[in-house]
Amino acid sequence: xxxxxxxxxxxxxxxxxxxxxxxYQTSGFNGLFWYQQHAGEAPTFLSYNVLDGxxxxxxxxxxxxxxxxxxxxxxxxxxxxxxASYLCAVIVRAAGNKLTFGGGTRVLVKP
Amino acid sequence: xxxxxxxxxxxxxxxxxxVTFRCDPISEHNRLYWYRQTLGxxxxxxxxxxxxxxxxxxxxxxxxFSAERPKGSFSTLEIQRTEQGDSAMYLCASSLxxxxxEAFFGQGTRLTVV
Numbered sequence: 001x002x003x004x005x006x007x008x009x010x011x012x013x014x015x016x017x018x019x020x021x022x023x024y025q026t027s028g029f030n031g032l033f034w035y036q037q038h039a040g041e042a043p044t045f046l047s048y049n050v051l052d053g054x055x056x057x058x059x060x061x062x063x064x065x066x067x068x069x070x071x072x073x074x075x076x077x078x079x080x081x082x083x084a085s086y087l088c089a090v091i092v093r094a095a096g097n098k099l100t101f102g103g104g105t106r107v108l109v110k111p
Numbered sequence: 112x113x114x115x116x117x118x119x120x121x122x123x124x125x126x127x128x129x130v131t132f133r134c135d136p137i138s139e140h141n142r143l144y145w146y147r148q149t150l151g152x153x154x155x156x157x158x159x160x161x162x163x164x165x166x167x168x169x170x171x172x173x174x175x176f177s178a179e180r181p182k183g184s185f186s187t188l189e190i191q192r193t194e195q196g197d198s199a200m201y202l203c204a205s206s207l208x209x210x211x212x213e214a215f216f217g218q219g220t221r222l223t224v225v
Contacts, residue, residue, distance in 0.1 A: 004153075031212075033213075033214075035216075040221075041218065042113060042115075042202065042216040042217055042218045042219060043154070043202070043216045044113070044216070045213055045214075045215070048213065087153050087154070089153070091212070096142065096159050096161065096166055096167055097142065097206060097208070097212045097214070098144055098156050098159055098167065099144075099146075099154070099156070099204075099214060100156065101146075101153030101154050101155070102153050103151075103152055103153045104151075104152065104153045106151075
């Protein structure tokens with residue numbers, strides 16, 4: 001099976017930077033996704049990493065190290081609307097590309 | 112709007128009743144997934160289809176749960192003899208099987224069993 005760990009909750013100030021870490025243990029790793037989920041809404045895609053390194057998309061960046069089983073999501077220039085849960089999920093080969101999620105990290109952005 | 116729609120958005124039912132949820136995926140997506148999410152947790156995989164074939168079912172899916180995708184388009188998830196522990200958000204997602212395999216989620220159906 002897969003084991004995915006991420007912090008439960010983080011608090012940061014508007015305009016600041018927050019880094020959400022995710023560690024995973026899995027066999028047949030085939031990629032890692034980050035999703036954002038506002039309360040009561042569907043998860044929405046943020047990023048996908050399958051190779052080592054940093055992927056940057058505007059204020060959001062995601063990093064992957066396959067050898068360490070580690071990823072992080074970096075949120076820069078935080079805005080109040082970034083208050084949400086951030087879900088780390090991995091997919092494995094031969095598993096129908098189903099996503100296995102961590103418990104999610106609630107980020108609270110304060111003024 | 113991701114293009115995946117789920118109905119109903121909310122369902123309140125009495126314990127012991129049967130409920131059925133529907134998911135309409137993005138039309139060209141051949142894979143369809145069902146997940147369950149409880150408050151403060153990440154979504155948990157329940158089952159998935161490739162076209163009309165149900166290829167995997169989680170151990171979480173007890174005998175009271177059944178899912179179908181009869182024509183390889185929309186899917187239904189039925190829960191028989193609901194229990195209070197079934198109260199959760201039921202999420203549907205769809206994706207392509209090859210190429211860009213990003214999964215798009217619907218808004219979910221929130222089930223409350225009283």
